[in-house]
Amino acid sequence: MSAVIDKVETGTSGTPRHQMAEECFTLDAGLPTGPVSVEPYRSPEFFERERERVFKRAWLFAGRIEQLPEHDSYFVKEILICKASVLITRSKEGKVQAFHNVCSHRGNLVVNKPCGRAERHVCRYHNWAYGGKDGALLGIPDQKHFFDVDKKSLGLTPIACDVWEGFIFVNFQKQPEVTLAEFLGPFGTTYAGIPYFNLDETIVIQADFKANWKLIADAFAEPYHVPSLHPATLAPGFAHPEDNRYARPLSARAHGIHRHFSAYGNPHYVPAPTSKVESLVYIQDTGGVLGGDASENAQGVMNHPAINPTKNPNWSADVTWIFPNFNIDYSTGGFWIHEFWPVAYNRTQWTLRIFIPKTASIRHRLQLEHYASRWAEVVLEDVTNCERIQLGLESGAKDHMVLQDAEMLIRHNLWVLDKWMKADKVADALK
Amino acid sequence: MSAVTDKATSLPAGFEALEAFVPYWVHETNDKRREARSTAQMEDIQAFYDTVVPMAEQGIAYLEQYELGKMPADAERLFKLLLAMNHAAIAVEMHGAPRAFDSTWPSAVRITQGPWPHGGRI
Numbered sequence: 001m002s003a004v005i006d007k008v009e010t011g012t013s014g015t016p017r018h019q020m021a022e023e024c025f026t027l028d029a030g031l032p033t034g035p036v037s038v039e040p041y042r043s044p045e046f047f048e049r050e051r052e053r054v055f056k057r058a059w060l061f062a063g064r065i066e067q068l069p070e071h072d073s074y075f076v077k078e079i080l081i082c083k084a085s086v087l088i089t090r091s092k093e094g095k096v097q098a099f100h101n102v103c104s105h106r107g108n109l110v111v112n113k114p115c116g117r118a119e120r121h122v123c124r125y126h127n128w129a130y131g132g133k134d135g136a137l138l139g140i141p142d143q144k145h146f147f148d149v150d151k152k153s154l155g156l157t158p159i160a161c162d163v164w165e166g167f168i169f170v171n172f173q174k175q176p177e178v179t180l181a182e183f184l185g186p187f188g189t190t191y192a193g194i195p196y197f198n199l200d201e202t203i204v205i206q207a208d209f210k211a212n213w214k215l216i217a218d219a220f221a222e223p224y225h226v227p228s229l230h231p232a233t234l235a236p237g238f239a240h241p242e243d244n245r246y247a248r249p250l251s252a253r254a255h256g257i258h259r260h261f262s263a264y265g266n267p268h269y270v271p272a273p274t275s276k277v278e279s280l281v282y283i284q285d286t287g288g289v290l291g292g293d294a295s296e297n298a299q300g301v302m303n304h305p306a307i308n309p310t311k312n313p314n315w316s317a318d319v320t321w322i323f324p325n326f327n328i329d330y331s332t333g334g335f336w337i338h339e340f341w342p343v344a345y346n347r348t349q350w351t352l353r354i355f356i357p358k359t360a361s362i363r364h365r366l367q368l369e370h371y372a373s374r375w376a377e378v379v380l381e382d383v384t385n386c387e388r389i390q391l392g393l394e395s396g397a398k399d400h401m402v403l404q405d406a407e408m409l410i411r412h413n414l415w416v417l418d419k420w421m422k423a424d425k426v427a428d429a430l431k
Numbered sequence: 432m433s434a435v436t437d438k439a440t441s442l443p444a445g446f447e448a449l450e451a452f453v454p455y456w457v458h459e460t461n462d463k464r465r466e467a468r469s470t471a472q473m474e475d476i477q478a479f480y481d482t483v484v485p486m487a488e489q490g491i492a493y494l495e496q497y498e499l500g501k502m503p504a505d506a507e508r509l510f511k512l513l514l515a516m517n518h519a520a521i522a523v524e525m526h527g528a529p530r531a532f533d534s535t536w537p538s539a540v541r542i543t544q545g546p547w548p549h550g551g552r553i
């Protein structure tokens with residue numbers, strides 16, 4: 001291994017900088033502690049019910065408002081699990097709206113570009129045109145040969161859509177049983193007001209692979225595997241041979257149906273002298289191992305009470321998991337988000353979007369390349385591993401998995417998921 | 432700077448030692464550079480690393496005379512070699528192998544959008 005972690009500093013009293021958390025995250029979250037079933041990861045029947053009970057009833061992340069910079073901006077979001085192509089627009093009045101991207105004439109997909117700006121959206125099959133307010137049908141070529149068409153009722157079919165802190169969510173219930181604010185619950189209030197920055201530039205890493213969507217979500221929900229699965233890419237910055245050998249979280253809590261953990265990190269990490277390239281491109285003011293921006297911006301994030309709630313000085317990042325399939329992660333140097341989209345019980349499409357500052361110099365660009373490369377390598381380690389787990393679970397050798405306290409978020413997700421599968425009313429699934 | 436470099440194929444004067452690495456390591460996108468490293472032999476990665484790293488500061492200084500995204504072809508080629516150096520470093524400084532231990536290749540993972548410039552979009 002190349003990179004080193006500097007020696008544990010001790011205060012005058014001789015106490016180590018990092019004190020292992022004494023509390024039990026699992027019990028504090030009100031969760032049981034027994035083994036959990038692996039059926040949710042390998043059962044095609046469970047997957048079909050998950051589609052109906054979870055994905056067609058929950059509020060789902062669909063994009064960021066920066067994707068709609070002006071009025072008449074639009075983007076299309078394919079949500080395979082709900083078999084939907086979703087057109088998301090910003091109206092003249094500035095309202096963010098979502099529609100099924102499906103023509104009222106004979107069902108063609110209307111918009112076939114991923115994003116852009118347009119006042120009217122024209123279906124290319126017979127040129128029916130939509131736009132204006134609320135996806136109205138504006139025009140039908142050769143209308144006089146249709147029979148009693150009522151243009152007013154033939155607009156694009158709306159999808160419930162709302163925005164929280166710049167994150168756009170959609171809901172596939174015709175009349176959502178709960179609002180986005182109710183769905184986000186205590187998470188939405190606790191994590192409100194975080195000063196996001198650098199949202200216009202991104203590194204995007206994607207993978208389409210053979211494993212259940214929850215396996216990759218689980219991989220980002222616990223740091224226990226960091227020293228073993230990511231020994232060179234992450235362990236030097238996120239674990240410590242003496243101080244925190246198993247990368248135990250600094251905190252891990254449930255927020256209603258959502259959850260977070262705070263990851264340990266060595267704030268004084270520096271590349272090893274033998275890591276010549278990492279040293280060459282590594283500049284403190286562009287962030288740490290997983291950071292990309294100046295500390296001034298990061299300070300505003302770190303000061304927020306939701307972030308690193310115990311205000312532990314050895315903090316590196318907060319992972320927040322918004323049920324069911326979305327993560328917003330906050331680090332000393334910036335943000336990244338994960339979307340874990342189910343395709344089949346054993347297939348997932350994952351998108352990781354890492355927000356970065358605009359390239360400022362040659363050296364900065366080299367640092368960003370190193371940052372992207374390290375991330376891709378971390379992702380490769382996790383994806384390869386998830387495909388192996390899927391094989392292991394499908395073998396039928398094990399019916400249960402055993403979770404430790406640092407894996408609380410996985411247990412909490414399965415517990416919430418079970419409620420959604422059982423509850424006939426969404427309100428009951430939120431309790 | 433001088434002289435008789437063929438701008439279509441070569442590096443700026445002073446960087447001749449890197450010329451042999453141009454065909455394999457110069458790519459348009461972040462993902463292609465990653466692929467080049469992931470599928471290379473370790474000894475070839477090491478040879479590139481050992482040659483490029485001692486020249487990197489000199490290369491950065493040379494490139495700093497240009498605006499990002501607006502360089503002559505020979506300078507841009509040098510820039511892309513320095514970008515590829517980061518990928519070689521992942522192998523040399525982290526894994527001691529072309530890619531992560533036990534990882535599969537070809538891989539489902541793609542960098543579909545890299546940083547500007549020369550990061551690319553898929």
Ligand code: FES
Nearest residue numbers: 103105106123126
């Ligand atoms: S299907 Fe769209 S115009 Fe005919």
Ligand SMILES: [Fe+2]
Nearest residue numbers: 219220229382
């Ligand atoms: Fe991981």
